[in-house]
Amino acid sequence: MNQNGIVEILLVEDNPDDLELTLRALRQANLANHIEVARDGAEALEFIFCEGPHSGRKIEDTPRVILLDLKLPKVDGLEVLQRIKSDPRTKHIPVVMLTSSKEQSDIVKSYESGVNSYMVKPVNFEGFAAAVQELGMYWLLLNESPKLNRIG
Amino acid sequence: MAGDLSNRSSGRQNTVFEKARLQGAVASEERYRALFEHAPDGILIADSENCYLDANASICRMLGYARDELIGMHASAILAQTEIANIGPALDATKSGSGRQREVQFRRKDNSVFAAEQIVTALPDGNLMVMIRDITERRRVEQALRIKQEHSQSLLRLARRLEGVLTVEDILEVSRDEVERTLGIHAVWFYVFSEDRRFLRIIGANHRTEEVPQAKDGELLLIEGDQMLEEIAAAEAIVVVEDARTDPRTNKRLVERLGNRTIVNMPVTLSGRKLGTIGAGTFGDEGVRVLNAEECEFFAALASHVAAVLDRVQALEKRQLAEAALRQSDARFVKAFESNPAAMCITTVKDGRFIEVNDRYCQMFNSTREELIGKSALKLSLWADPATRALLVELLQARGFVRDYETRFRRRNGEPLDAMISMELIDFPGENEPVLIAMFTDFTERKQAEAKINRLNADLEQRVIRRTAELEAANKELEAFSYSVSHDLRAPLRAVDGFSRAVMEDYGPHLPEAGQRYLQTIREGAQRMGLLIDDLLNFSRLSRVSLGKRTLDMGGLVQAALDELSGQRQGRQIDLRIGDLPPCKGDPALLKQVWINLLSNAIKYTQRREAAVIEVGCTAEQGINTYFVRDNGTGFDMRYFGKLFGVFQRLHRAEDYPGTGVGLAIVQRVIHRHGGRVWAEAAPDLGATFYFTLESATSS
Numbered sequence: 131m132n133q134n135g136i137v138e139i140l141l142v143e144d145n146p147d148d149l150e151l152t153l154r155a156l157r158q159a160n161l162a163n164h165i166e167v168a169r170d171g172a173e174a175l176e177f178i179f180c181e182g183p184h185s186g187r188k189i190e191d192t193p194r195v196i197l198l199d200l201k202l203p204k205v206d207g208l209e210v211l212q213r214i215k216s217d218p219r220t221k222h223i224p225v226v227m228l229t230s231s232k233e234q235s236d237i238v239k240s241y242e243s244g245v246n247s248y249m250v251k252p253v254n255f256e257g258f259a260a261a262v263q264e265l266g267m268y269w270l271l272l273n274e275s276p277k278l279n280r281i282g
Numbered sequence: 283m284a285g286d287l288s289n290r291s292s293g294r295q296n297t298v299f300e301k302a303r304l305q306g307a308v309a310s311e312e313r314y315r316a317l318f319e320h321a322p323d324g325i326l327i328a329d330s331e332n333c334y335l336d337a338n339a340s341i342c343r344m345l346g347y348a349r350d351e352l353i354g355m356h357a358s359a360i361l362a363q364t365e366i367a368n369i370g371p372a373l374d375a376t377k378s379g380s381g382r383q384r385e386v387q388f389r390r391k392d393n394s395v396f397a398a399e400q401i402v403t404a405l406p407d408g409n410l411m412v413m414i415r416d417i418t419e420r421r422r423v424e425q426a427l428r429i430k431q432e433h434s435q436s437l438l439r440l441a442r443r444l445e446g447v448l449t450v451e452d453i454l455e456v457s458r459d460e461v462e463r464t465l466g467i468h469a470v471w472f473y474v475f476s477e478d479r480r481f482l483r484i485i486g487a488n489h490r491t492e493e494v495p496q497a498k499d500g501e502l503l504l505i506e507g508d509q510m511l512e513e514i515a516a517a518e519a520i521v522v523v524e525d526a527r528t529d530p531r532t533n534k535r536l537v538e539r540l541g542n543r544t545i546v547n548m549p550v551t552l553s554g555r556k557l558g559t560i561g562a563g564t565f566g567d568e569g570v571r572v573l574n575a576e577e578c579e580f581f582a583a584l585a586s587h588v589a590a591v592l593d594r595v596q597a598l599e600k601r602q603l604a605e606a607a608l609r610q611s612d613a614r615f616v617k618a619f620e621s622n623p624a625a626m627c628i629t630t631v632k633d634g635r636f637i638e639v640n641d642r643y644c645q646m647f648n649s650t651r652e653e654l655i656g657k658s659a660l661k662l663s664l665w666a667d668p669a670t671r672a673l674l675v676e677l678l679q680a681r682g683f684v685r686d687y688e689t690r691f692r693r694r695n696g697e698p699l700d701a702m703i704s705m706e707l708i709d710f711p712g713e714n715e716p717v718l719i720a721m722f723t724d725f726t727e728r729k730q731a732e733a734k735i736n737r738l739n740a741d742l743e744q745r746v747i748r749r750t751a752e753l754e755a756a757n758k759e760l761e762a763f764s765y766s767v768s769h770d771l772r773a774p775l776r777a778v779d780g781f782s783r784a785v786m787e788d789y790g791p792h793l794p795e796a797g798q799r800y801l802q803t804i805r806e807g808a809q810r811m812g813l814l815i816d817d818l819l820n821f822s823r824l825s826r827v828s829l830g831k832r833t834l835d836m837g838g839l840v841q842a843a844l845d846e847l848s849g850q851r852q853g854r855q856i857d858l859r860i861g862d863l864p865p866c867k868g869d870p871a872l873l874k875q876v877w878i879n880l881l882s883n884a885i886k887y888t889q890r891r892e893a894a895v896i897e898v899g900c901t902a903e904q905g906i907n908t909y910f911v912r913d914n915g916t917g918f919d920m921r922y923f924g925k926l927f928g929v930f931q932r933l934h935r936a937e938d939y940p941g942t943g944v945g946l947a948i949v950q951r952v953i954h955r956h957g958g959r960v961w962a963e964a965a966p967d968l969g970a971t972f973y974f975t976l977e978s979a980t981s982s
Contacts, residue, residue, distance in 0.1 A: 147777035154784060201770075230772045232819065233764075253775045253812030254805075255783040 138164035138270055140193040142174040142210065143228075144202050148251065152197070152228070155259035161266035166193065171205025174198070175213060178220055192223050195269035197262075200229035200236055208239055215244035224269050228262075324398075324414035327405070332357040332373060335409060344398070344416055346391035362387035362395045376402040376410065388414070397421060426576070433580040436464040440584060444591040448598065450474065453591050454486045457560060457584060465577055467562045473514060473547070474558035474592070476502055482511055482558065514547045514559055520578055521547045521559075525570045541566035546573060548581050552589040557596070560585050625701075625722040627654075628710060631675060634659035637710065637717060646701070646724055648693040666690040666698065678705050678718065688725075700729040757826070764822050771815055778808040814930075817944035821929060824951050829869045831956075833979040836863035836909065839870065840898055843877035850885050854894065861899030865979035866907050872952045873976075879945040880911040880972050886939055887915035887970070905978045914969040926962060949974070 139161070143149040149167065156162040168174035174196075176182040180189045196214070200207035207227065214220045226247040227240050237248055249265060252258050318325055324341025328334050337352040345352070345360055358366050365387050372384070386400040401413040443456045450472065458470040471486035481502035505511045510531055514521055523529045526542035536542075545563040549556050562581070564571045573581065619626060625643040629636050636654045644650055647664060654662070665671045670689050678684050684705040691699040702723040707716045782805045790798060840860060844851075881896070888894035897912040918926070918933045925931040927950040930943040953960040953974045964970035 145773050147780070148773055151776065151780035151784075154780075230770070230776075232816070234823075251772070251776060253772055253779055254809050255776070255780040258776060258780065 138194040139266065140166045140168065140174065140177060140196045142168045142171070142196065142198045142202065142207065144169055144199060148199070151255065151258065152262055155262040156266055158259065159263035159266055161263070161270060170203040171207065171210045174202075174210050175205060178214060178223075179217075189219055192220060194224075195266075196223055196225045197228045197265070198225055200227055200231055200240070208236075208243060211240065211243045211245055226265055226269065228265075321413075324416075326352070326412040326414070328357065328410045328412055330408055330410070332369060332410070341414055344390075344396075344414065345388065351391075360388055360390075362389050372402070373410075376404060385417070386414075429576055432464060433576065433583070436460045436580070437583050437587060440587055444587060447591060448595060450485055450592065450595055450599075453588055453595060457588055458486070460584060461562050461581070464580060465562070465573070467564060467571060468568075469563050469565060471561045472550070472558055472588075472592075473503075473511075473561065474596075475515070475556070479515075480505060482515060517547070517559075518549060518551075518556075520549070520582065522573070523563075524572060526563075543569060544571045546581070548585040550585050550589045550592060552586075552593045557589055557592050560588055625724070626719065627659075627722075628708075628717055628719050629659060630713075631678075631707070631716065631718050633661075634665075634671065634718075637713065643722065646693075646699065646722060647691070648695050648697070653694070662694070664691055664694075666692050674703070674705060675718075678707060682707055686723075691722075698726070699724060700726045760822065761826070764819055772812060775808045775812050775815075779805050779812075782808070814942050817942045818929075821944050821948055821951065824872065824948060824955070827872075829872070829955060831867050831869060833865050834868050834870055834873060835865055836873075836900070836907075839874050840877050840881070843874055843881050846878055847882055847885060850882060854885065854889070855892075856885065856888065857893065857895045859895065859897045859899075861897070863898070863900050863909065864902050864907055866909075866976040867979055868956050868976055869952075872955070876949050876952050876974065877911075879949050883945060883972075884911050884913035884915065884970075886941070887917075887934075888913050889915075889939075891915060902978055905980070906975050907978045908973055908975045910971050910973045912969065912971040917964040917966050917968045917970045919966050920964060923962065923964075927960070 139156070141149070141152060143152060149169075153162055153165070153167075156165065166177060168177055177184045177187070178189075178192075178196075180187040198207045198210060202210070207229070211225055211227070214223060214225060221244070224246040225244075226249060227236075227245050228249050228251060229236070230251050231237075232250050240248055247265065247269075249261055252261065318336075318338050321338060322340060324344045325338045326334050326341055327336040334352050334355050334357070337347075337349050339349075342349050342352065347355075347360075352360075357369055361369065368386075383399065383401045385397055387395050388398050389395050396416065396418055399415045399417050401415075403411045403413070405411050437460075440456060440460045443459075444453060447453050447456060454470065454472055457472075458468075461467055461470045471484060473482040473484055475481070476483060481504055483500060483502050485500060503511060505515045510533065513531065523532060523542075523545040526532045526537040526545055527534075532542065532545070543564040543566065545561065547559040547561045550558045550560055560581075619638070620640050622640055623642060625646040626640045627636060627643050628638040635658050636656060639651055639654050644654070647654075649662075659665060660668055660671065667690070674684050674687060684703065686702045686704055688700070688702050691701055693699050702725060703720055705718055705720045708719050710717045782801045786793075786798060786801050793801070837860070840863060844858070881898075884896045885894075888896065891914060893914075895914045898910070899912075900907050900909045902908075916934070916939075922933050925933065927946045928943075929947040931947075932941065932943040934941075949972075950960050953976070956976055958975040958977070960972070960974040962970055962972045
């Protein structure tokens with residue numbers, strides 16, 4: 131979390147190697163300034179719904195995009211996605227599945243649960259980096275999120 | 283003649299007294315003369331030398347001489363030759379007063395001989411008076427009487443002898459004896475009508491000779507068509523063939539062979555019913571033998587005796603035959619019951635007391651006849667459930683029968699017996715009430731076999747369920763495995779590749795060239811492994827996805843595949859020849875992958891050809907389409923054909939032709955899942971042709 135509390139990207143990743151490579155790719159594209167990292171599904175939900183260590187945070191301060199791994203300890207990515215998309219306060223947050231799985235069933239279930247994009251992490255770093263950078267660019271710079279009434 | 287006589291007398295006694303006496307005598311003489319003349323007996327007056335002095339009218343008639351011829355004739359002239367020697371002694375005997383009456387054979391003028399009774403009386407004057415009475419007629423009557431008597435005696439004997447006779451053969455024997463004795467005919471036979479009267483059975487046929495006249499003794503002769511038999515069968519009176527040699531009715535060939543002469547057939551009739559005929563006849567040297575009226579009468583009487591006895595014997599034989607048939611039939615049914623392969627028993631209805639059981643029943647119930655007869659099946663506990671018997675008896679009494687009722691019995695040793703029982707009520711000799719006859723079919727073994735089959739089936743079902751569950755579990759495991767391979771195996775590879783890249787980016791300038799090359803090699807290895815994992819996952823996925831079969835436009839599918847391969851075709855000069863591709867039935871996504879893999883291979887292995895030719899086509903036959911992709915590329919040695927479709931199997935080095943060795947394995951799996959075949963023909967450096975078959979879209 132950065133100083134001013136604005137989080138642009140919530141990265142949910144349990145694999146430290148993937149985490150480091152993802153962060154490296156985002157850094158190289160200058161997209162790593164406002165990144166919050168969650169290491170499992172439970173942490174991700176606590177952050178999003180301002181619970182536990184994040185209870186001081188306001189739920190209205192949603193991240194601009196969530197990069198969500200599918201296979202996660204404790205609560206898996208699909209469930210995290212469903213929780214986000216079934217809550218009116220969070221359902222507008224763009225969620226991108228960033229995963230190793232090319233399984234058709236995973237892809238179908240993700241879209242059914244309202245995922246905004248589904249990306250398979252390639253083995254090759256150039257491809258991986260390019261994909262992460264493109265994603266960050268698209269969701270952070272090009273995509274217009276609906277403006278929420280933050281004052282309430 | 284009387285004059286002569288008186289003359290001689292008067293000559294000797296010529297007195298008055300005598301004269302007076304003579305006067306009286308004259309009147310007397312006349313009377314005697316008339317008596318003499320008209321006497322029915324023949325009278326001759328002979329002198330002492332047996333020369334005739336006078337003869338009356340009767341003797342003249344008898345001898346056929348005139349009176350004048352006889353006078354002066356000696357006795358020897360009118361006597362039969364055999365009598366002449368007797369003349370002297372007879373004369374002496376007469377003179378001495380004895381032997382006056384005797385039978386003498388006379389000879390007529392025509393030399394014929396006849397017997398006569400002769401009385402010779404010596405007259406006072408010394409002459410002899412011979413009175414001759416013709417006894418031919420008396421003799422004839424006497425003879426007739428004697429014959430009549432003989433016939434009567436014969437018939438009496440016949441009747442007595444036939445009293446105890448039991449067979450037709452014996453009747454014939456007795457009849458033959460009497461005919462032979464009385465008529466002197468040796469050959470005697472019977473013709474007896476068969477039951478249907480179409481045949482005559484001949485009995486006594488081989489009496490005379492071993493050679494049978496027409497048939498074997500006892501054989502049936504068909505009446506119709508045989509003129510003689512037809513006449514004999516129809517006749518109501520005697521049929522006589524005087525001489526078979528000349529009679530037009532006889533079979534001459536047969537007559538010549540057998541030597542028949544006279545043949546007589548007399549109907550044997552009882553109360554107007556003709557039973558047959560009795561025949562008699564002569565053969566060969568015996569000559570013709572004509573029966574006179576008396577003999578015919580005798581023969582007819584004999585036939586009527588025979589008729590009565592024959593009828594009795596036939597009735598007896600018939601009854602005996604019927605009885606024998608009945609006995610045989612009884613024996614057959616007893617045998618059929620006792621040896622019947624089906625178990626049977628006869629019991630009383632009320633308490634199931636055994637009246638009869640057969641061998642198979644004893645065997646089935648593990649018992650013996652002695653153990654069962656007279657005992658009750660219920661008391662012997664042969665019914666597993668006595669209530670079943672009560673129910674069946676009720677059914678039986680309502681309907682009269684029970685068919686194929688399956689129930690359980692108990693053998694004598696207690697073992698269970700599953701059997702099918704059929705029952706019926708019958709009247710049975712020696713039982714006052716109807717009894718129950720039951721038949722059993724043992725199907726204990728069948729039942730056991732059924733139970734075994736049921737057990738095996740249940741077992742098999744259980745095993746199928748278990749195996750299905752196991753397979754499902756294995757499938758799930760495989761899915762989980764694929765998932766984790768897909769997800770987890772790639773993460774470390776990404777780390778290897780990603781951090782190698784990071785090292786190159788961050789520390790590249792400090793690394794020697796060899797170090798940079800090593801890092802590059804590490805990255806290539808990781809990336810290649812990533813490709814292998816992807817292909818392997820694709821391949822394993824093929825077994826799990828379901829086939830969405832529909833009619834496919836194969837031309838369109840090939841075009842789509844070529845479009846996807848446009849990158850690979852970039853910068854290549856390829857002569858693509860696409861023939862007619864008829865539609866088939868199949869899954870579009872999977873078959874597109876097949877075309878991609880085969881075309882990709884064709885493009886890849888023709889990369890060193892200046893003029894690459896790739897041909898795509900199809901032949902259709904009997905509802906099966908055979909598609910092919912032919913190239914003029916590197917080809918391969920058919921010796922390694924067995925490895926062609928194996929996963930990760932490669933026939934070329936990766937440096938020459940990159941690839942993971944999964945493409946053809948995928949082709950084979952997809953085609954096999956469609957029920958088709960896939961094969962290839964190739965030679966090194968001469969190109970390869972890959973074929974696969976699919977169900978035609980037009981086949982039903």
